[in-house]
Amino acid sequence: MGAAEVYDKQETWRVAGPDPTPGPDQSDADQVLVDRAKRNDQDAFRLLVEKYQSRVIGLVWGLVEDRAAAEDVAQEAFLRMFVGLKGFRGQSSFRSWMFQIAINAARTHRKARGRRLDVPSGEAIDLDAAAGTDRLDDAVVARDEVRSAMAGLPPEMREAVLLRDLNGLDYREIADVLDVPIGTVESRIFRGRARLRQALAPKPATEGARR
């Protein structure tokens, strides 16, 4: 292994992707829509739903582990958002508030119905393409495997990981949404990812399979 190759390996992690946290312009745009929606402007409400539907459904899906139920719970969350909109004073960002409502709706759903796992759909993703690494021997893993691994995490870790890795909230926002110290958020995200990686590691071949 040459020196240049070592350098490239180091750069792999040093050059981290951009922080997906949207800037103030995004929050301002939300605020304009929120103000209009508060005045029963249905178009503004529709725009807010269109903007956040994917992230809210994805978040809820990760928490309730059921794709079909995720849309129902997300719908419930949006309706709760609309009802509560007049009381929203903007002390936190709209998206933090929206995701907090979605998490509460998902928690309610989980309590009411218990856990149900998705039926695997067989979709696959290439880990090398996703993460630019060759550390996994079998570089292709089903999306369902990731979701099954996620289902094995404690809910508090799952919430933190999804809010960061899927929805792009910054660590401070996550701490506010989950009402925990920022150090707890860092720890939950770190441990959650580490557990996911362990769950996704290629299983060692059995003795019988080797023969």
Add this chain to the structure above:
Amino acid sequence: MSPHDDDPTAFDDCAEFVGLAARAADGAIDDAGRARLEAHIDGCDACRRAVETQRLVHGLVALAYDVAPSPAFVARVVNGVETPTNWLDRLDFRAWTWRVAPVAAALLVAAGITVATSQVAAGSPAPATDAELASVSMPVAEALTDSDPFSDVWAQDDEASPEEGSR
């Protein structure tokens, strides 16, 4: 806890890098944190692997839950919202309930004070009316005249004691 709890060959003095490792993987690390972590990782392979793991999983989660909502989702949500259609609904009585609550409370207190005051007044004798005064046997004018009740006594004293000059 350290970034490499699963590695028994690693040292335990890496706990302070848990947060930095998580942040380095998703780009939420500042320059000072990055410098600290890089300095540490140059001599700690276990932490280097931990950061790579973090980065790998960070990318996977977003892909696993990349959702294409059903086309009717937005319409379903918007239709589920009951927007006010008539003037009665537009008045938004829920909001008005909170707005007028202090006024209503003040009116209640004022009414209570008024009732209490009138009850206290009912316990003391009411002023006599003209008819009641007229029915009293003693003539009102006489009864109310500021006459001197000892005028007779003074008159007798005057008769019994002659003027000093007459002595």
